[in-house]
Amino acid sequence: MDGLRSGDIITVKIIENNNGLIKASIMGRSILLKGPANLQIGQIYRVKTQWTGKTLLLNLIHNKNNASDIFGAPGQTDLGFSMLYSAAKRAALHLKNENVELLKRLLRKKGPLNEEKARLAAEAVKKGLAPEELISIIEHRSGEDRGSQEKTLLFNHLKDGNELWFIIPYSFGIDGTQLSGSLRIKKNTDSGKLTTAVIETEIDSSRLFFMISDFNSEKRRLKVFSEQPLDNSVKNKIKSGLPEILGNLSMKFDDNIIENCFRNQSLEMDFDGFSCEETSADGIEEVV
Known part of the structure; x- marks a missing residue:
């Protein structure tokens, strides 16, 4: 692969592993490899590169x-x-x-x-x-469940660190249609600015997530994820309606709607209802 030198440390995400015949995501590219049969699908591993002639070896770093x-x-x-x-x-x-x-x-x-x-x-x-x-906010709609509302209010009230998530559940009717879900906002308490926003909602029995990243940047972009496969009519409704709205907000729209967004092994970066980012294989802290 271009740009890699011996000794570089990179991450490899396992997409498929058929008895050591591996399909992996490396630096945004899908690559076929040979490796250990016990590497787990969906896991991200740290490897150290080593060139031997024209062959690139990826040596696992034990973590x-x-x-x-x-x-x-x-x-x-x-x-x-x-x-x-x-x-x-x-x-x-x-x-x-x-x-x-x-x-x-x-x-x-x-x-x-x-x-x-x-x-x-x-x-x-x-x-x-x-x-x-x-978890109750997605199992029982918070707008209809007082217990879930109280738990969410408590979560929003508690502080920990300088980057905080706030969850605002909603449930209301419009033109005879009931809408429910939650707004999830990430705020930097040092700057007082929002950095990420995710609108989770249900449309035609499908759970959708509209994620706005780089909230305070000119590069801010909206991505759409769906928990289930979508009918073409729903996808067309989203693709035709959002660009006009977002154009007035100086925001770009990624029209590649990601379906089956949870455990979608073809994604280089996994979505979890809050963020879509590659997870490093480094440990956070040793177990004590």
């Missing part, structure tokens, strides 16, 4: 702070460990024993775990709340 080391031994729940680990890192949650044990409770609960629930749990634990406290 003691990986998901299996922190959340338990490898097994059928490795995918759950990986999601919780990634969510904790994105939330900048310290992986000390009590926080790890709180997050592991989700693996013993009934119902599937996905990136969004894992991130909600990590954000809750970061503020000293039980990991299940925020």
